Amino acid sequence: xxxxxxxxxxxxxxxxxxxxxxxxxxxxxxxxxxxxxxxxxxxxxxxxxxxxxxxxxxxxxxxxxxxxxxxxxxxxxxxxxxxxxxxxxxxxxxxxxxxxxxxxxxxxxxxxxxxxxxxxxxxxxxxxx
Amino acid sequence: xxxxxxxxxxxxxxxxxxxxxxxxxxxxxxxxxxxxxxxxxxxxxxxxxxxxxxxxxxxxxxxxxxxxxxxxxxxxxxxxxxxxxxxxxxxxxxxxxxxxxxxxxxxxxxxxxxxxxxxxxxxxxxxxxxxxxxxxxxx
Numbered sequence: 484x485x486x487x488x489x490x491x492x493x494x495x496x497x498x499x500x501x502x503x504x505x506x507x508x509x510x511x512x513x514x515x516x517x518x519x520x521x522x523x524x525x526x527x528x529x530x531x532x533x534x535x536x537x538x539x540x541x542x543x544x545x546x547x548x549x550x551x552x553x554x555x556x557x558x559x560x561x562x563x564x565x566x567x568x569x570x571x572x573x574x575x576x577x578x579x580x581x582x583x584x585x586x587x588x589x590x591x592x593x594x595x596x597x598x599x600x601x602x603x604x605x606x607x608x609x610x611x612x
Numbered sequence: 613x614x615x616x617x618x619x620x621x622x623x624x625x626x627x628x629x630x631x632x633x634x635x636x637x638x639x640x641x642x643x644x645x646x647x648x649x650x651x652x653x654x655x656x657x658x659x660x661x662x663x664x665x666x667x668x669x670x671x672x673x674x675x676x677x678x679x680x681x682x683x684x685x686x687x688x689x690x691x692x693x694x695x696x697x698x699x700x701x702x703x704x705x706x707x708x709x710x711x712x713x714x715x716x717x718x719x720x721x722x723x724x725x726x727x728x729x730x731x732x733x734x735x736x737x738x739x740x741x742x743x744x745x746x747x748x749x750x751x
Binding site for chain 2: 526527530533534535537538539540544545548551552555563564565566567574575576577578579580581582583584585588589591593595602603605606607608609612
């Protein structure tokens with residue numbers, strides 16, 4: 484697998500302006516191939532809400548944080564076959580009282596080659612292979 | 613797009629790069645995660661890929677990408693990614709909770725990709741202090 488060109492990934496779909504890009508409203512039929520914001524909302528909102536427990540952040544704050552940091556400086560960036568690239572990195576859970584890191588989480592992001600549209604973002608068990 | 617084993621193989625090739633190997637159940641379209649790859653799984657997921665349904669799914673999905681140079685490649689890439697993300701997602705404590713996934717005929721007659729999960733309740737373990745997710749560890 485080769486390297487991946489860095490750029491400014493965008494999320495497609497959604498109901499309001501996203502920090503990384505303007506969103507387009509798409510059908511929520513993720514199981515028919517829909518991707519982008521609607522896919523993340525339907526398939527991974529619960530995953531990010533689990534991460535948000537015990538913080539002041541909501542699921543979109545964490546998804547935004549992950550997408551932004553992966554875009555800036557991924558730990559791994561690999562061609563994923565077909566027309567996709569996989570980028571991933573670790574984010575850190577900080578205790579605001581002690582300023583200590585109490586947990587880490589790998590987040591993966593798949594983007595379409597060429598236009599860098601984000602297909603999905605989700606908490607993963609491993610970095611991109 | 614023709615129904616070929618290559619499309620199914622593309623999915624398994626992707627999963628293999630993830631260290632996820634599957635064993636076919638007899639001559640069926642069901643594939644079960646091999647014993648050596650179950651460390652990150654709560655359950656033993658079964659992946660069902662009937663070739664003719666995969667073909668129909670890809671043909672329908674490719675019409676969503678008519679504005680792309682290669683709609684068939686776009687559709688296959690997305691299908692591969694959906695299967696892969698379903699099996700590499702961390703559903704809590706680093707474990708994946710997928711029980712079954714694959715391609716099936718939906719009630720409306722179309723072919724859909726489905727995922728079944730059975731998640732465990734997990735504790736956040738924050739100890740009462742307020743936490744914050746950050747991109748970089750505190751210096």
